[in-house]
Amino acid sequence: RALTHCYWRSCAGEENWVDTRTVYIGNKEPPPGAEAYIPQRYPDNRIISSKYTFWNFVPKNLFEQFRRIANFYFLIIFLVQLIIDTPTSPITSGLPLFFVITVTAIKQGYEDWLRHKADNAINQCPVHEVQHGKVIRKQSRKLRVGDVVLIKEDETFPCDLILLSTSREDGTCFVTTASLDGESSHKTYYAVQDTKAFNTEEDFDTLQASIECEQPQPDLYKSVFCVCFRPLGSENLLLRGATLKNTQHIYAVAIYTGMETKMALNYQSKSQKRSAVEKSMNAYLIVYLCILISKALINTVLKYVWQADPDKDEPFYNQKTDTERQRHILIRAFTDFLAFMVLFNYIIPVSMYVTVEMQKFLGSYFIMWDDEMFDEELGERAQVNTSDLNEELGQVEYVFTDKTGTLTENNMEFIECCVDGYVYVPDESEELFFRALCLCHTVQVKEEETVDGIKMGIHQNKATSFYISSSPDEVALVEGMKRFELLEVLTFDSVRRRMSVIVRSTTGEYYLFCKGADSSIFPRVISGKVEQVKARVEHNAVEGLRTLCVAYRKLSVTQYEETCHLLNSAKLALQDRDRKLAEAYDLIEKDFILLGATAVEDRLQDKAADTIESLQKAGMKVWVLTGDKMETAAATCYASKLFRRSTQILELTTKRTEEQSLHDVLLCVLTCLCVSSLSADCVDYGLIIDGATLSAVLKPSQEDSSQGNYKEIFLEICRNCSAVLCCRMAPLQKAQIVKLIKSSPEHPITLAIGDGANDVSMILEAHVGIGIMGKEGRQAARNSDYAIPKFKHLKKMLLVHGHYYYIRISELVQYFFYKNVAFIFPQFLYQFFCGFSQQPLYDTAYLTLYNISFTSLPILLFSLIEQHINMDILKKDPSLYRDIAKNSLLRWPIFIYWTFLGVFDAVVFFFGSYFLFNNSTFTSNGQMFGNWTFGTLVFTVLVFTVTLKLALDTHYWTWINHFVIWGSLLFFVIFSLLWGGIIWPFLNYQRMYYVFIQMLSSGPAWLSIILLIVISLLPDVVKKVVCRALWPTTTERIQVGERAHTHTQTHTHTMHRSTCTHAYICISIGCMFKIRGLKCIVYIRYII
DSSP states (O other), X not given: OHHHHHHHHHHHOGGGOOOEEEEEGGGOOOOTTTSOOOOOOOOOSOOOOOSOOTTTHHHHHHHHHTTSHHHHHHHHHHHHHHHSOOSSOTHHHHHHHHHHHHHHHHHHHHHHHHHHHHHHHHHTOEEEEEETTEEEEEEGGGOOTTOEEEEETTOBOSSEEEEEEESSTTSEEEEEOHHHHSOOSEEEEEOOTTTTTOOSHHHHHTOOOEEEEEOOOOOTTOOOEEETTEEEOGGGEEOTTOEEESOSEEEEEEEEOGGGSHHHHTOOOOOOOOOHHHHHHHHHHHHHHHHHHHHHHHHHHHHHHHTTSHHHHSOTTSOOOHHHHHSOHHHHHHHHHHHHHHHHGGGSOHHHHHHHHHHHHHHHHHHHTOGGGOBTTTTBOOEESOSTTGGGGGSOOEEEEOSTTTTEEEEEEEEEEEETTEEEOOOHHHHHHHHXXXXXXXXXXXXXXXXXXEEESEETTEEOOEEEOSSHHHHHHHGGGGGEEEEEEEEEETTTTEEEEEEEETTSOEEEEEEEOHHHHGGGEEESSHHHHHHHHHHHHHTTEEEEEEEEEEEOHHHHHHHHHHHHHHHXXXXXXXXXXXXXXXXXXXXXXXXXXXXXXXEEOTTHHHHHHHHHHTTOEEEEEOSSOHHHHHHHHHHTTSSOTTOEEEEEOHHHHHHSOHHHHHHHHHHHHHHHHHSSSOOOEXXXXXXXXXXXXXSOOSSOGGGOOHHHHHHHHHHTOSEEEEESOOHHHHHHHHHHHHTSTTOOOEEEEESSGGGHHHHHHSSEEEEEOOSSOSHHHHHSSXXXXXXXXXXHIIIIIIHHHHHHHHHHHHHHHHHHHHHHHHHHHHGGGTTTOOOOSSOHXXXXXXXXXXSHHHHHHHHHHOOSSOHHXXXXXXXXXXXXXXXXXXXXXXXXXXXXXXXXXXXXXXXXXXXXXXXXXXXXXXXXXXXXXXXXHHXXXXXXXXXXXXXXXXXXXXXXXXXXXXXXXXXXXXXXXXXXXXXXXXXXXXXXXXXXXXXXXXHHHHHHHHHHHHHHHHHHHHHHHHHHHHSOOHHHHHHHHHHXXXXXXXXXXXXXXXXXXXXXXXXXXXXXXXXXXXXEEEOOOOOO
């Protein structure tokens, strides 16, 4: 082992040497005396994506929940109620807090149970392990490092494996890594040279070997191993999650298991994204917390001002004890301050958080259940990976989209080829000719067979496949391409943007064939019809076709040997292998002779153009971020209506910056935009920028700081452009440009949508990430917040679902603050009439159940099913999306209006009941109303008012609305009758006994309830009527037209038959009436 370590360190370099692990194949100990054997412990093969266990769920979940400021605040209030003498029972704070904590814990526990369930499905998958010369079946979670496993075709690798041997003669296997990097193409991997001849389980039973490897690290493309002093690399490592293809079976040894696999180490827990609504909620919460502290402070000061008079401080019926007299005034004041905090703490709507979470969780199912977002071709529905951002779908200002596979189908169709300057477009006869050659034959592939005693299909004493047919010329046609032997493959990568192969013909000649992007081929070409092919490539790119250039180079034997030496030296390197391979490829791939180019078409997805047009009408700016060349991407943008024929295109490209400095180009473009904005003509501008120029913009030169800030100039240019195309973009640049727009001074809400692994970075960076379930794997869909089958479904997701979610949750948040102000402000006013004695106005049961039972269900249902406008209208008129842009319904003026509305209602409840009580203090039997009856009257008016306020705001009525709203009011009445109609044995007081029944037996009390409800609702109704008559929004105009149209259809028959002059007033917005043939629209909302 010491020798192995020395070799390892000498190969890696002393200064870069890192700790390694030794894995014994088959977990066999080395022979005695061979080397010092130190057993090492590795994790098992379990994958754990869950957050909790059975044992830590309660403490860990409680810790996370009490990190939320509202929950922690109520916990402190509850503890204060337990410690000091407070005016309300600890139950009033403890029970709502317990309810919120319990419901949240159940929701999070259920979600974590689903993660456990998914983990168990993976961990219990069967795998085949080779033990003692036999194949045994075991669960995936029981695999250990060093176990030799047998993987069959189409099976997924259970852990990270070193390939030992395959069923193929050359020791290769083919693998798809779509689940890792989104690429669905087949990749070639190679078996260890010393073990690729092992073909049976018995062979591996006799194998005594070890693997020296680096400790687990997350890089998917860099791996360093050593077997029998032979260095290995990533081409020998099979990663967990990949799938074996076109290979019958392989044998491999487990090298990293469980949470040490590269897939697990690459699992990027998404950063917690917070919506604009949640930020507004937290800001409002801080305001209300300040209001709470102010109210408690004011009451504490006024109490001691009140008690400055000795007669009021110690009346004869309430003398202080000696202990109370001796207590320091500051301690008493602090205790009173805490007591007032407890008394007024219900202004903080703790139940709002759990209601919001339930609304988001339940509301997300409407996306998944939407049949219009179901794709029959894929058999997939829209998926919701996180429900925390539903309302953010209604606030999007920038949409960043990939091109290939997102806007287009990623389904290539051959259009033409240009060979040696001549263009060949397949016509019908040529196409049929080649199809006839491909289909009209009887060729079959056969393995070893004996014909007349002659063994066929034998090559070098090994069985191989061969062709048989009823006609020799058919075999000749098929075998025509078997004249070349594949020797080396220079694999494709996104930096080189090309791939090459080295082949040997049957005549012994060596060829290097290369294909790739035009930008990577043309600079390496020394001969051929370059100008003709280049012109055709540019023409095809303008037409929106994807082009590919093909070139070759003939190699001499000496050149081939030098090439093999370069490649082998790079492949054997343990350090900087990728860099050395890139350098070797660069030296080999040169001096090409251009053969020609191909053109294929990637068609736009169905309704992609309509979707982009609708998003632009909704006020969103759409950017296309792609790695394609500028001409191809620009053609796609024109086809998808991102650019129109009237759009004036501005370019920030490498070609232009080569002629002028970047600073001058930016200023020139900005000047053009500024001049256009001052002119009377409205010009639509579009911007095209490539990756190289973007890099220069994001990283300006430090040598001349006088040039200014490129980012600011670039952002100003983008603000004045209706659409932007970014071409030749690397994946990291996509994320950088999203981050740039996110962090701009306006802080717009961004959305990124893509289908491949190269889009994951921008999907994670954007406020909202959406993955397309495309042909490049599911990595984008898995890492996104939402996943949809096709790009066209984005239209409904934003314009309908996003619109509804934002409207609903905005009303929910404002309504919660409103109803809690209306609930607790009468308690504040009551202190002025009870000597600031901290006497509660409401009974404990009412304090506890107000937010939990009496008023919670109607607003929850409203926030789930409310539709202020029909969804068909939202899809037809995208401009309605502008009405809710920039968090318009949660701005400070609207918040202040709702708060003052709650204060007004509270003043009406309290003083209305107070003055009415002065004139009618006796019931029919002569009994006086007491303070609990007064509080019950105020609370009854409160519950009915806030519930009816929600009913008046409801536009979409169903039987469920009626059941919940009127059912909640009925539940309150029944509860109050039972609570005050029975002597409850578990209570040590019976202060509410007969109070509610006594109140309802009074005629003045009934009149007070009805009158105060009407007075409380009247200002809001008048405000809505006036605003909708004088300053209607687009949404309100459509509501008027919709209701008027519905009313007209409903009453047309009745109106024609009537001979009397009559007027129709509908309890809705936009009512139609008819007087002597004149039709008018009345902007009225309610009838009182």
